[in-house]
Amino acid sequence: xxxxxxxxxxxxxxxxxxxxxxxxxxxxxxxxxxxxxxxxxxxxxxxxxxxxxxxxxxxxxxxxxxxxxxxxxxxxxxxxxxxxxxxxxxxxxxxxxxxxxxxxxxxxxxxxxxxxxxxxxxxxxxxxxxxxxxxxxxxxxxxxxxxxxxxxxxxxxxxxxxxxxxxxxxxxxxxxxxxxxxxxxxxxxxxxxxxxxxxxxxxxxxxxxxxxxxxxxxxxxxxxxxxxxxxxxxxxxxxxxxxxxxxxxxxxxxxxxxxxxxxxxxxxxxxxxxxxxxxxxxxxxxxx
Numbered sequence: 001x002x003x004x005x006x007x008x009x010x011x012x013x014x015x016x017x018x019x020x021x022x023x024x025x026x027x028x029x030x031x032x033x034x035x036x037x038x039x040x041x042x043x044x045x046x047x048x049x050x051x052x053x054x055x056x057x058x059x060x061x062x063x064x065x066x067x068x069x070x071x072x073x074x075x076x077x078x079x080x081x082x083x084x085x086x087x088x089x090x091x092x093x094x095x096x097x098x099x100x101x102x103x104x105x106x107x108x109x110x111x112x113x114x115x116x117x118x119x120x121x122x123x124x125x126x127x128x129x130x131x132x133x134x135x136x137x138x139x140x141x142x143x144x145x146x147x148x149x150x151x152x153x154x155x156x157x158x159x160x161x162x163x164x165x166x167x168x169x170x171x172x173x174x175x176x177x178x179x180x181x182x183x184x185x186x187x188x189x190x191x192x193x194x195x196x197x198x199x200x201x202x203x204x205x206x207x208x209x210x211x212x213x214x215x216x217x218x219x220x221x222x223x224x225x226x227x228x229x230x231x232x233x234x235x236x237x238x239x240x241x242x243x244x245x246x247x248x249x250x251x252x253x254x255x256x257x258x259x260x261x262x263x264x265x266x267x268x269x270x271x272x273x274x275x276x277x278x279x280x281x282x283x284x285x286x287x288x
Contacts, residue, residue: 003194003225005210007031011042011218017104018053021045025197025220027119034193034222035246036121036169038063038258042199042218044070044114051113054105057284059277060096061268062127062258064120066165066173067092067104068154068240070199072113078102079284082133086115089138091154093165097122097129099268099277101284116199116240118173123247124260126168131278136164148182149231151175156189156243170245178203178233186241190226194243201237206230215239 009031011023020043025031027039045051054074067074067086074086078094079101086092086104094102106113122129136154141164144151155163156172163173170189178184188194196205197220204212205221207229215221223229229241252259257268271277278284 001225002209003207003223003227003229005205005207005213005221005223007222008213008215009220009222011220016041017055019050020054021050023218026195031222033251034195035248036171036244037118037193037195037242038121038253039117039119040195040197040242041117042197043117044112046112048106048109051106052109055103056105057101057103058256059099059101059272060256061099061277062264063096063122064168065094065096066118066120067115068118068173068175069115072111072115073107074104074113074115075107076102076104076133076135077284078131078133079278079280080131080133081280082135084133084135087138089141091134091136091141091165093134093136093155093167095122095129095132095168097127097131099271100131101278101281118242119258120169120171120244121247121251121258122168124249127259127264129168134165140164146184149176149178149184158186169247172241172243174241175238176231176241177238178231178236180233180235182233184231186229186231188229188241188243189245192243192245194223194229194241196221196223196229196231196239196241198237198239200239201233201235203237203239204232206232
């Protein structure tokens with residue numbers, strides 16, 4: 001099937017962690033998931049009261065979390081002993097795999113905190129891999145300059161440029177900046193499910209099969225099939241282009257656990273309650 005724009009989604013206001021206010025794009029009633037993506041959040045706020053409590057210790061199993069920070073500072077700790085400070089333009093790519101507990105806490109008392117969190121599902125054969133963590137600083141993310149637009153290649157490939165993150169599955173994560181009056185053609189691997197999320201300004205999104213659709217700040221276009229995506233901005237605009245090959249596997253999901261079967265989900269909950277989800281689980285919680 002040629003790539004088509006199949007849906008337009010608006011981020012839904014909600015909160016997560018210890019009351020951090022955000023907008024949920026994937027993982028809400030209008031867009032429960034987009035195989036292989038289970039969640040996409042946009043958290044941006046100038047009020048420390050709305051973000052200061054952060055995301056205290058919590059567990060994950062069976063997928064990966066990707067946090068991309070536009071503005072602000074957030075500190076990561078996890079039960080595997082990893083620690084990192086996420087700054088403007090940086091990314092943390094965490095493979096929860098067999099199980100990990102972690103916290104993400106703001107390291108600022110004023111100013112804007114703005115970033116995105118993406119959940120990438122893992123296939124059944126990789127759900128119990130050893131947890132891993134990539135701390136990617138802004139300067140390590142390659143940027144491709146083209147006529148009228150630029151692309152930060154966080155994961156996957158754009159043109160000849162490979163992304164900064166090492167991924168277990170076939171995933172593309174691009175941050176695209178388009179100058180006013182310019183057009184950006186984006187080529188993605190065949191048959192990847194894709195989302196174009198505009199986080200600043202407004203853009204028209206089209207394909208060879210779909211006419212232009214206006215996507216505003218906080219809105220997303222969902223695309224499926226094979227072929228390029230065309231992005232046009234009358235004024236300067238910024239957007240995420242995220243795509244991945246669908247796993248086409250059953251999903252059993254409950255809170256921070258994403259497995260294939262109900263039995264695996266029950267086991268994850270039991271392991272967490274028993275303190276065996278992750279090595280050093282109780283010691284990590286005591287230190288927080």
